[in-house]
Amino acid sequence: MQAAEVRHIAHLARLAVHDSEMSAYTRDLSAILDLVDQMNRIDTTGIEPLANPLEQVQRLRPDEITATDQRARYQGTAPQVERGLYLVPKVID
Amino acid sequence: MFDSTIRQLGQALRRREFSVSELTQTLLQRIEAFNPILNAFISPTPEVARQQAVAAEARLAAGTAEPLTGIPLAHKDLFCTAGVRTSCGSRMLANFIAPYESAVSERCQAAGMVMLGKTNMDEFAMGSSNENSFFGAVRNPWDRDCVPGGSSGGSAAAVAARLVPAATGTDTGGSIRQPAAFTGITGLKPTYGRVSRWGMVAFASSLDQGGVMARTAEDCALVLQAIAGFDPRDSTSADHAVPDYSATLDQDLSGLTLGVPQEYFSTGLDSAVEQCIQEAIAQYRKLGAQVREIRLPSSALAIPAYYVIAPAEASSNLARYDGVRYGYRCQDPEDLLDLYTRSRGEGFGAEVKRRIMVGTYALSAGYFDAYYRKAQQIRRLIREDFQNAFSEVDLIVGPTTPTTAFALGAQVDDPVTMYLNDIYTVAVNLAGLPALSHPVGLVENRPVGLQLIANYFNEALLLNSAHRYQQVSDWHQHLPPGCAD
Numbered sequence: 001m002q003a004a005e006v007r008h009i010a011h012l013a014r015l016a017v018h019d020s021e022m023s024a025y026t027r028d029l030s031a032i033l034d035l036v037d038q039m040n041r042i043d044t045t046g047i048e049p050l051a052n053p054l055e056q057v058q059r060l061r062p063d064e065i066t067a068t069d070q071r072a073r074y075q076g077t078a079p080q081v082e083r084g085l086y087l088v089p090k091v092i093d
Numbered sequence: 094m095f096d097s098t099i100r101q102l103g104q105a106l107r108r109r110e111f112s113v114s115e116l117t118q119t120l121l122q123r124i125e126a127f128n129p130i131l132n133a134f135i136s137p138t139p140e141v142a143r144q145q146a147v148a149a150e151a152r153l154a155a156g157t158a159e160p161l162t163g164i165p166l167a168h169k170d171l172f173c174t175a176g177v178r179t180s181c182g183s184r185m186l187a188n189f190i191a192p193y194e195s196a197v198s199e200r201c202q203a204a205g206m207v208m209l210g211k212t213n214m215d216e217f218a219m220g221s222s223n224e225n226s227f228f229g230a231v232r233n234p235w236d237r238d239c240v241p242g243g244s245s246g247g248s249a250a251a252v253a254a255r256l257v258p259a260a261t262g263t264d265t266g267g268s269i270r271q272p273a274a275f276t277g278i279t280g281l282k283p284t285y286g287r288v289s290r291w292g293m294v295a296f297a298s299s300l301d302q303g304g305v306m307a308r309t310a311e312d313c314a315l316v317l318q319a320i321a322g323f324d325p326r327d328s329t330s331a332d333h334a335v336p337d338y339s340a341t342l343d344q345d346l347s348g349l350t351l352g353v354p355q356e357y358f359s360t361g362l363d364s365a366v367e368q369c370i371q372e373a374i375a376q377y378r379k380l381g382a383q384v385r386e387i388r389l390p391s392s393a394l395a396i397p398a399y400y401v402i403a404p405a406e407a408s409s410n411l412a413r414y415d416g417v418r419y420g421y422r423c424q425d426p427e428d429l430l431d432l433y434t435r436s437r438g439e440g441f442g443a444e445v446k447r448r449i450m451v452g453t454y455a456l457s458a459g460y461f462d463a464y465y466r467k468a469q470q471i472r473r474l475i476r477e478d479f480q481n482a483f484s485e486v487d488l489i490v491g492p493t494t495p496t497t498a499f500a501l502g503a504q505v506d507d508p509v510t511m512y513l514n515d516i517y518t519v520a521v522n523l524a525g526l527p528a529l530s531h532p533v534g535l536v537e538n539r540p541v542g543l544q545l546i547a548n549y550f551n552e553a554l555l556l557n558s559a560h561r562y563q564q565v566s567d568w569h570q571h572l573p574p575g576c577a578d
Binding site: 016028047050 | 189190192284285286299328331391396397398400401412415417418419420421422426428429432434435437438439441446447449450451453455457464466467468472474476508512522523524525526549
């Protein structure tokens with residue numbers, strides 16, 4: 001994996017990566033991908049992917065209101081709120 | 094008092110040999126004395142403990158006590174506890190106080206258990222040494238220059254050092270079993286869906302499972318009884334009857350067939366560890382079990398497939414940490430993108446960022462089929478291997494880890510070497526099976542763990558087998574040096 005690719009993935013993941021960390025990332029991610037590439041030792045053509053180990057499908061419930069409004073409680077853990085709104089830097093000028 | 098099992102403590106409390114408050118106070122003092130050395134707890138909770146002790150005492154006096162009423166325990170610091178910090182071993186959640194209680198801690202509380210604190214762990218449960226904690230590494234009570242394993246390393250060290258009779262843990266790729274093996278305790282990873290994930294900070298949702306770490310299988314049975322069962326708040330919770338785990342502990346093992354997978358005794362397995370495992374298997378034979386060799390041909394692909402699926406799910410789950418709704422926020426963000434990238438870049442540690450990057454890569458446009466789909470296909474092969482084996486045997490048995498605990502710092506710079514610690518444990522998570530590690534020996538005064546794997550929802554057989562073994566062995570009773578008083 002090259003530095004440009006690391007930068008692209010870091011952007012997709014919204015992770016700030018310093019230039020000083022770049023060589024460690026390229027080295028470690030390349031090593032991990034080499035490990036992962038061992039999957040190609042076998043042919044898996046025609047094998048159905050397994051997402052849930054018990055092969056369960058999503059359980060549904062009746063579409064009824066079960067939760068109450070707890071905005072103040074949940075916002076109690078937010079870094080910055082004002083009048084019930086989450087504050088972020090200005091998005092549109 | 095501190096060296097007693099849950100069962101012994103329950104009897105002593107009922108005989109009024111000591112009160113819940115006295116027991117709680119003794120263990121809190123022990124935590125105070127040992128935590129500066131071991132760093133097993135991120136947050137001891139003496140005030141909560143004292144309040145819960147008084148409530149438990151009242152239940153015992155009123156005759157409304159349950160088997161676990163008054164028994165102290167600790168929770169891994171990724172079970173949300175209302176009003177008490179849940180850090181997940183991360184700077185990201187270093188100040189996070191959950192607004193709600195996890196299902197596991199809620200059930201322990203309802204049973205009358207007394208929470209002594211929240212234990213240290215690898216950040217977001219990613220690691221096999223507990224060195225990836227924002228709150229510092231945990232030391233192994235058996236050898237303080239060694240790691241306790243991870244990610245539930247704090248829980249393991251606390252139980253091994255007799256700071257608490259039991260602790261909760263979670264296991265995504267071996268995070269209960271591997272530290273249990275490294276610290277000489279008993280750890281149970283239940284079937285996927287057996288224990289509710291509600292209120293557990295998510296790492297890899299199709300693999301994560303909460304469980305229990307204690308000194309004996311008998312104690313694990315008592316705690317599992319309290320935490321197992323259906324929970325509509327967890328969409329993957331299994332709606333499956335919970336048997337009485339204590340009722341079958343003493344069942345005879347004659348007629349039981351153990352399968353020994355060839356693949357678990359290959360290169361990389363330390364020869365002294367192997368000898369302990371063979372001796373333990375011989376002991377199971379003496380208890381009446383038949384032993385036969387089996388094959389799990391896809392085993393070698395478990396680690397590669399796991400290191401796609403787990404990071405992919407992690408990258409998705411950890412997308413929620415955005416510096417807006419909760420968790421760490423960077424100083425003076427220039428704009429929204431800067432807020433996201435710096436909050437995440439500064440809030441997460443190195444291993445968490447590596448896994449987010451790997452997962453993001455595997456799920457990115459053009460790579461999905463080559464990585465995620467391929468890994469899920471291998472996941473099916475691994476599940477089929479186990480199902481084929483369970484048509485012939487009742488339990489699968491082998492080492493929990495290829496070596497005993499390694500030195501602090503020995504593997505921190507090499508993520509791939511670190512990942513190989515879980516070579517015998519990750520396949521179980523991919524298949525969603527229950528498994529247990531129990532101590533079966535010491536090599537140079539470091540514990541060795543034996544892993545038992547059962548078919549879906551057969552935790553009772555794991556506990557029964559380990560209990561029978563523990564009736565005729567004393568490895569679970571050995572105290573780490575310096576922990577006797």
